[in-house]
Amino acid sequence: MAQGDRVILLEDDGVAIGTAEKTRVHDDRTPLHLAFSCYVFDASGSRVLVTRRALTKTTWPGVWTNSFCGHPRPFEELSHAVERRASDELGMTLTGIRAVLPDFRYRATDASGIVENEICPVYIATAASAPLPAPDEVAEIAWARPRELMSAARATPWAFSPWMVDQLDLLGAVVPAFTDRADAPADLPETPRAMRDRRRR
Numbered sequence: 346m347a348q349g350d351r352v353i354l355l356e357d358d359g360v361a362i363g364t365a366e367k368t369r370v371h372d373d374r375t376p377l378h379l380a381f382s383c384y385v386f387d388a389s390g391s392r393v394l395v396t397r398r399a400l401t402k403t404t405w406p407g408v409w410t411n412s413f414c415g416h417p418r419p420f421e422e423l424s425h426a427v428e429r430r431a432s433d434e435l436g437m438t439l440t441g442i443r444a445v446l447p448d449f450r451y452r453a454t455d456a457s458g459i460v461e462n463e464i465c466p467v468y469i470a471t472a473a474s475a476p477l478p479a480p481d482e483v484a485e486i487a488w489a490r491p492r493e494l495m496s497a498a499r500a501t502p503w504a505f506s507p508w509m510v511d512q513l514d515l516l517g518a519v520v521p522a523f524t525d526r527a528d529a530p531a532d533l534p535e536t537p538r539a540m541r542d543r544r545r546r
């Protein structure tokens with residue numbers, strides 16, 4: 346079996362203890378395993394990409410969520426897994442990838458009874474290309490202002506993935522773009538132009 350078909354199983358303290366077949370690990374007793382989430386900002390840094398999960402997804406079909414999620418392959422660096430999944434799911438390339446909630450963890454049960462049980466570091470990044478989503482992964486996409494996204498998730502949490510609702514509550518403490526304060530300074534991934542300007546200095 347290919348390494349890409351397996352997820353990394355974890356002890357409660359986050360130590361890897363082995364791997365399991367991805368298609369068989371998610372059920373009503375899903376073991377703790379490693380995943381990641383990513384929020385992609387546009388080049389201006391003013392909007393974040395949200396996606397609606399395809400209706401054919403096994404868990405949480407049709408709900409809105411963060412830009413994309415995924416599982417690292419055995420022996421794959423998380424940042425490389427983020428780049429790979431951005432390409433596979435959204436047809437995108439990214440810049441400025443960085444972890445902002447490295448210890449995020451959650452457990453949630455879908456209406457069908459399937460459990461997600463993950464240590465799921467959260468990343469932010471900047472889009473370096475336009476999204477071309479894979480239809481078997483993504484039903485719709487939208488660019489949203491972060492504070493408006495937070496307000497929507499708080500008002501109608503049932504319309505969003507449970508992990509994103511929890512993540513948004515935490516992101517406000519580490520990424521000021523996600524706070525409710527209108528005067529909060531931006532603290533976003535560098536845009537390609539900003540990186541070029543910094544290198545010239």
